[in-house]
Amino acid sequence: MKRTFPLQFYKYQGTGNDFIMLDNRQQFFPKQNTKLVAKLCDRKFGVGADGLILLENDNMSDFKMVYYNSDGNESTMCGNGGRCLVAFAKAIGIISNEATFNAIDGIHHAKIIDGIVGLSMNDVDNIIEKRNHFYLNTGSPHHVQMVEEVAKLDVQKDGAKLRYGLYGEKGSNINFVQQTAENAFRVRTYERGVEDETLSCGTGVTAVALAMHFSKRTTTNNIIIATEGGELKVSFDLVGDGYTNVELTGPADLVFKGEIEW
Numbered sequence: 001m002k003r004t005f006p007l008q009f010y011k012y013q014g015t016g017n018d019f020i021m022l023d024n025r026q027q028f029f030p031k032q033n034t035k036l037v038a039k040l041c042d043r044k045f046g047v048g049a050d051g052l053i054l055l056e057n058d059n060m061s062d063f064k065m066v067y068y069n070s071d072g073n074e075s076t077m078c079g080n081g082g083r084c085l086v087a088f089a090k091a092i093g094i095i096s097n098e099a100t101f102n103a104i105d106g107i108h109h110a111k112i113i114d115g116i117v118g119l120s121m122n123d124v125d126n127i128i129e130k131r132n133h134f135y136l137n138t139g140s141p142h143h144v145q146m147v148e149e150v151a152k153l154d155v156q157k158d159g160a161k162l163r164y165g166l167y168g169e170k171g172s173n174i175n176f177v178q179q180t181a182e183n184a185f186r187v188r189t190y191e192r193g194v195e196d197e198t199l200s201c202g203t204g205v206t207a208v209a210l211a212m213h214f215s216k217r218t219t220t221n222n223i224i225i226a227t228e229g230g231e232l233k234v235s236f237d238l239v240g241d242g243y244t245n246v247e248l249t250g251p252a253d254l255v256f257k258g259e260i261e262w
């Protein structure tokens with residue numbers, strides 16, 4: 001159905017992972033309309049983005065995050081999207097430089113310092129080590145695999161093969177990693193729900209940092225990750241067998257805003 005009023009949207013990106021942001025505190029958005037979300041995210045027929053995020057009211061925190069992949073389906077946690085949503089909440093006057101928000105995987109805390117957004121991520125105490133990869137959940141499921149030369153990979157092809165071949169319909173995000181220094185890694189990610197390589201994935205680089213520490217490829221708890229869209233930092237503490245105080249930090253910027261007829 002064609003609506004008669006324009007939809008005000010904001011487009012954000014965090015290290016090149018891009019999102020449409022909608023202020024849905026008045027509950028105007030048809031949340032079950034998968035086709036509409038997919039169309040808005042379409043780079044030819046819509047605004048174009050890797051995902052769409054609704055900012056909603058929440059009783060327990062400053063706001064609620066509802067995340068959809070560009071295929072139109074609601075999905076699990078998005079780290080870069082969470083950081084962008086915090087920047088959006090500040091831009092529309094809901095928060096100042098600190099926030100607490102509710103997402104599908106629970107409460108997150110965030111701080112903005114000089115435009116850089118640091119976001120708390122869930123504790124992780126289950127990292128599965130297989131012959132040539134790791135599997136863990138950092139709010140979203142992630143496969144982490146070491147490669148020799150990440151720049152040379154066909155991430156779309158190799159990622160899709162693993163996403164469907166190893167993880168079936170439910171799928172997993174697939175991260176390919178190359179170590180570049182004791183505390184630094186380069187990562188390229190195939191995202192389920194986008195079904196393509198994205199320029200960066202926040203829960204993905206978080207998974208990589210924890211898997212690299214777990215496998216003793218690094219001893220630092222402050223890791224720098226280069227993605228195709230820029231640099232992210234992941235810090236954490238290891239307490240017993242589990243990772244806690246996990247924080248994902250990096251830029252989150254408004255690209256443009258506008259109105260769309262729908």
Ligand SMILES: N[C@@H](CCC[C@H](N)C(=O)O)C(=O)O
Binds near residue numbers: 193204
């Ligand atoms: N880009 C995201 C991850 C989004 C969720 C993912 N595509 C899934 O469905 O698992 C991030 O920055 O974490």
